[in-house]
Amino acid sequence: MLTQRKKLAWAVVVLAAFSCVVLFAGFFAPYDFAAQDREQPFAAPTGIHFVDARGAVHIRPFVYGPRDAGSGAASAAADSEQIFAIRWFVRGSPYKIAGVFTSRVHLFGVEKPARLFLMGSDGYGRDQFSRFLYGGQISLLAGLIAAVLSVSLGIVTGGVAGYYGGWIDDLLMRGGELFLALPWLYLLFAVRAALPLHISQWQVFLLLISVMGLIGWARPARLLRGVVLSAKERNFVLAARGFGASDAYLLRRHVLPQTYAVLLTQITLLVPQYVLAEVTLTFLGLGVGEPMPSWGALLSSLQQYSVLSSYWWMFLPALLMIPLFVVFYAAADALQELHKSVPL
């Protein structure tokens, strides 16, 4: 009991911390997500050093400056003479906090002309680390909203189907099965092709969310129908009904509270699934367009053999997503265990 609670607490803390970093990506990222350094396409992650070429130890970690600003191809080569210490709270490119306040302060950075590519740079010389953080804003938010959306739809349809039963149940559940059976990918391609050329990034984002949320309602609906079905047969519910409680009262007071834990577990499980769905959709060209980053956009460059075989750091975003998803699933796991031990 305690260990599950602890597990959940840890998971929540980690997720909250990560969300915080992603939410304030402008502050934590050293560069703007669209800033190109055309001298350094596909630069390997910048080496961070404590000991310089002469063997002197530095307290501040530092990076080496670029060897020659003119020769673009030599992106990995660094000048071992010029040393640039990594500084905290540096002024850099402007960004917006919560879409309102403008700030120029970044958590860390190095002076120009040196560059700090923690996760290397992409084909346009853009900082992968900054793009990963900014991309998280889109991917995680899309995952969260879509999960809430599909679970809300699920509770309405599943609740109604489970509570009223009969032909309503049949209609809704068979409809849900139809939804599960549709070839969604091709439908999505058709939808994207039918849309006008000029749709803004926000519209694409909303489209992504609504598509994922609307497609995904059937599974949670089936689950919640089962929960409602067993909940409405419980003795205290039957007793309340016997005393003349209305349907609305019963649903609100007795039935829906019993689905609470299942709902939470479902959302925690669905968020990483929908983040992955965003990755898939963007990978197929249905996501947000350049230069906006999303995790799917970051991974889609791996489609090319030359990138796949030559630049290992392009895999880093994928590697970073794995522990994040593990935490999500740990949270879902803990929630489910807790829910089992909660006396209904």
Add this chain to the structure above:
Amino acid sequence: MGRIGLSRAYLVLLVAISCACSVAHGLALQAGEERMIADGALGHAGGRLVIALRSEPKTLNPALALDEPSRDVIRCMTADLIHINRGSLKTEPSLAKSWNVSRDGRQYTLRLRHGVRFSDGEPFNADDVIFSFQVYLDEKVDSSQRDLLVVGGKPITVVKVDDYAVRFELAQPYAAAERLFDSIAILPRHLLQSGYRAGGLAQEWSLSMPPSEFAGLGPFRLKEYVAGQRVVLERNPYYWKADRAGNQLPYLNEVVFLFVPSEDAQVIRFQSGDTDVLSRFSAENFAVLQKQQGVKGYHLDDLGAGLEYNFLFFNMNDLAANAPPEIAKKQAWFQDLRFRQAVSAAIDREGIVRLVYSGRATPIWDQVTPGNKLWLDEKIAHPARSLEHARQLLQAAGFSWKSDGALIDSHGNLVDFSILTSSSNAQRTKIATIVQDDLSQLGMTVQVVPLEFRAMVDRLLNTHNYEAAVMGLVSGDADPTSEMNVWLSSGETHLWHPRQEKPATPWESEMDRLMEQQLVTLDYAKRKSLYDRVQEIVAEELPVICLVSPNILVGAANRVGNFRPAILVPYALWNIEQLYVQ
């Protein structure tokens, strides 16, 4: 007596040897056969070459083939009358051993090679030529070659002089007339005439027909087609070319075309030695292959700038009333020369070369690339990128900037537009993304919209429902006549404003005049000065903003001899009859 017996024995022996040769390696020279001697290093007979195609050929019918894989295979199976040598870019005799031009430049008399036979052994003569041109010029057949063969609005007429001479009559003098014949495959009348009479050629020579139904004058003939896997060609034992030592060509016994659907997969197959020749691949993959060049048994060639030019252009069509009003509104910017100049000045062409092509490309400012040395106008200025200059131009054109840096026009409208690219071409999408970033520094909001290629072309040429696009064109030939369709205001591929009734601007009407004039001028120096002026107009008026010309990249296994890639299509296999394996 004894000596005669001996010589007779000799004769028998010789016949036996030549028969053995005919089984093992083609047929001995027939009386009266005029073989063409090809230059190039001597090779040895035998072996096979494996090449990957991006997709299955749609047809092996030369009159119907539009896709590159079909043409690649057909090129190995057919021959033309006069050929452009890919190495020298000059014309050379092919099935026509010689030709002469009448003084007014309107009549070409071609003398055909004697004793040539199709790959099924049937003889070739003037009737086959007459038949082939009848097919290509037939509007019902709708061949892509027909456009080339209409000169001055009238189709070329073909007259048989005798069995081995043909006269072509043109409605007007035509500067590059002999280049027209290149790649126009001569068809076997004995196989195709009945099908053609019965109802056109649409049913003829699809891949599903048995190999015995095919015959051509090329170095190879069809041996086998396995749907979804490969086309196998075998050497044509009747081929009419020989090497300097008199050995009949081609050297190779077999050419195998595998269907490998993506560029990456082709690169991997080449890297692992499954295929012998690779062309049409990206600079990134060139870099990947380069790493193992010494270890694996292949070598790579960067031939420098080819004839492909990539450019950005804006929608300058007269929009129909039903067109989206926002596009019409934006055309006020697009039609302002200063706006186009500002865009051109702001684009970092060097950056495109570096980021998109890893340095294996050349920045360009007009449509003729440095690869086309005969026609390049050296006087065209190459202004360096200047955001400062771009801002001045925009200011002069009435644009201004809001406090957040966004560009607005004189009516206060935000300057935003979308750039179409083909989603199947990663390079052009990348170019558009770089242009997007460059123009954002001028305060313009640009969206990159990758579309499926045919959907994009439909918008560009038919519905005109677009704002700007990044495209590339590859000339089939170095000569400007191959570009008539692009630069004439009435042309189908006059991309920014195709099929005009009469030229919309004074500079377009000047361009029309220059293009028409160079077409009928026979003197190279005069034509060059006319075409130089066309290049100047393109660079000054910027109907298309030329950006970059990628290098031609090819690779071949070390065991392939006589490999001499060229900057004209087909880059690697143009001398396939001379390729051999060591």
